[in-house]
Amino acid sequence: DTAVSQTPKYLVTQMGNDKSIKCEQNLGHDTMYWYKQDSKKFLKIMFSYNNKELIINETVPNRFSPKSPDKAHLNLHINSLELGDSAVYFCASSQGGDRTEAFFGQGTRLTVV
Amino acid sequence: QQQVKQSPQSLIVQKGGISIINCAYENTAFDYFPWYQQFPGKGPALLIAIRPDVSEKKEGRFTISFNKSAKQFSLHIMDSQPGDSATYFCAASKSGYSTLTFGKGTMLLVSP
Numbered sequence: 647d648t649a650v651s652q653t654p655k656y657l658v659t660q661m662g663n664d665k666s667i668k669c670e671q672n673l674g675h676d677t678m679y680w681y682k683q684d685s686k687k688f689l690k691i692m693f694s695y696n697n698k699e700l701i702i703n704e705t706v707p708n709r710f711s712p713k714s715p716d717k718a719h720l721n722l723h724i725n726s727l728e729l730g731d732s733a734v735y736f737c738a739s740s741q742g743g744d745r746t747e748a749f750f751g752q753g754t755r756l757t758v759v
Numbered sequence: 760q761q762q763v764k765q766s767p768q769s770l771i772v773q774k775g776g777i778s779i780i781n782c783a784y785e786n787t788a789f790d791y792f793p794w795y796q797q798f799p800g801k802g803p804a805l806l807i808a809i810r811p812d813v814s815e816k817k818e819g820r821f822t823i824s825f826n827k828s829a830k831q832f833s834l835h836i837m838d839s840q841p842g843d844s845a846t847y848f849c850a851a852s853k854s855g856y857s858t859l860t861f862g863k864g865t866m867l868l869v870s871p
Contacts, residue, residue, distance in 0.1 A: 679858060687863070746857040
């Protein structure tokens, strides 16, 4: 069983479209995250959710809206996609607090054309 | 502001050699320092991690050395193998604030 799974793995879309990426974890963790990896492979935190509540929003444009229907799911919706949004988006989860071991999904490669 | 600086950007090591990757951090509130390994097309996977109450941690061929006064930590891969070829990321986080601040990554190539 995959611990953190994301869908889709690849997403190609036109500028201006709206798209969503889904994430599910079966580890029973309390905290979930979205990270963005740019073309130079730099990984940066976007959002952190703990028990369905937003904890951290790291200066991400408000076109990005995370939604957590329950503790095991954290989806990322992106409105009005721009060329600069092209990147690999990783979902991750951890137990939270001092238990900081984070487990990452396989990533979603988003290409905006 | 780059809070975790990683070097080198890329590294080529012969099979059987020692790979060494270095990181330096600025924020003294960081108290958890993991290393992640990422293969192409995959997500980062936790390799080994250390907290500042110890100066070294070893797991198999992988060792973290930690120097609290210098605010530096490094990953040593002993007897490097071609299967170790990947991108390695150091990271840091603070207790109770579990998001990770990553270094920029090191692309390691172990030649046969």
